[in-house]
Ligand SMILES: Nc1nc2c(ncn2[C@@H]2O[C@H](COP(=O)(O)OP(=O)(O)OP(=O)(O)O)[C@@H](O)[C@H]2O)c(=O)[nH]1
């Protein structure tokens with residue numbers, strides 16, 4: 415979809431769009447919003463009871479026919495419909511809104527839309543209805559993001575969180591932080607302007623307040639990260655040496671023969687992604703190549719790909735072959751995971767969960783479990799081939815994901831741009847902290863606080879930011 419610029423969202427005209435899927439379905443809905451919405455429907459609608467639709471009260475339903483708007487007659491009829499009238503300001507957009515419920519199907523929907531456009535409505539751009547709701551003050555930007563998430567929700571949990579965001583809870587959270595920053599900023603400002611005043615700001619108190627603000631922003635950032643997992647899925651990589659049974663496990667989890675499995679070492683070359691829902695947690699699961707010492711170009715590429723996914727994954731599932739003693743490649747991967755963990759302990763890496771899987775439990779076991787005792791993480795014995803022990807793995811996945819999935823009331827959905835702005839606000843606050851601890855001029859501290867205020871204001875919608883608006887509304891579908 416091409417990028418829509420904010421200037422294209424003219425708010426003076428009347429917009430229309432198909433709001434439902436363009437496929438064979440029982441019902442379809444077309445929305446019209448704007449000052450001419452009711453006039454337009456009047457020109458193309460024949461109510462069964464010969465009432466004037468222009469006089470219809472708000473929140474009323476009208477049965478009748480859409481015709482082509484030219485000549486009334488049997489041939490010009492397009493569809494039998496129900497028209498709902500919602501007058502401003504109590505509508506989705508706060509403007510006059512008309513919704514036409516017609517029969518589903520691409521032809522009829524397109525035909526009705528065409529008739530409406532001919533009467534002077536303009537085809538709505540992505541998210542334009544919601545954009546008008548925002549401009550007219552009915553929703554804030556965080557609620558807009560919440561609406562988008564409701565539409566995109568893949569799991570119950572994502573839906574619940576998005577709904578609470580829609581109720582304005584996220585806005586409250588950001589507003590609280592912003593007010594706290596404003597408080598400190600104003601007290602310092604007063605101190606700069608009236609230095610002779612007795613009420614000199616007490617620096618220790620200020621430091622404490624800023625510390626609290628920093629922690630509050632950090633908490634929202636953590637919640638944002640968790641929410642992204644709930645929304646987009648936990649990125650999970652299946653790694654292990656060749657022939658460990660990675661692809662077999664991948665297929666078993668997917669419950670289909672998605673990838674090729676064979677006793678030839680190096681069967682899987684590419685990284686293959688699928689999304690599955692394990693007990694309510696969406697997993698973006700990757701099967702990767704087991705090759706660790708590439709001998710040709712393809713194998714080199716395969717290794718590069720699996721390494722990249724390994725580094726980006728939230729959850730690592732290391733598959734070991736229980737029917738064989740540990741080998742060089744197993745040790746290599748175990749060490750890689752251990753190093754990662756050590757870096758995490760030093761706070762230099764973001765947290766990853768690890769599940770060590772001892773596969774082929776149906777065969778005689780030759781793997782020395784001592785070798786994996788030093789790895790922190792869940793350990794599961796299973797047979798991917800015989801589908802035994804898969805329940806235990808699922809339980810481990812849920813527990814591993816548990817370290818991500820916080821309480822739903824703490825979560826918040828932000829788009830990438832919003833996350834970036836929040837990150838900048840945090841940077842500003844940390845800068846203010848540094849200046850304070852270095853005993854720098856109050857002016858300098860306040861400059862950082864001012865920047866933080868600006869960034870937080872963008873998130874609450876108080877500060878106009880074109881790029882942010884575009885980033886939100888561009889991602890909407892047309893008709894929302
Ligand atoms: N007995 C037994 N054999 C298994 C099990 N899991 C996998 N295998 C066999 O092990 C061989 C390798 O399995 P794959 O799933 O292709 O292994 P992989 O780890 O994906 O291997 P590469 O793609 O080459 O890295 C196949 O012959 C599988 O049938 C298991 O639980 N028990």
Ligand SMILES: [Mg+2]
Pocket residue numbers: 660661662674675681682702703704
């Ligand atoms: Mg494979």
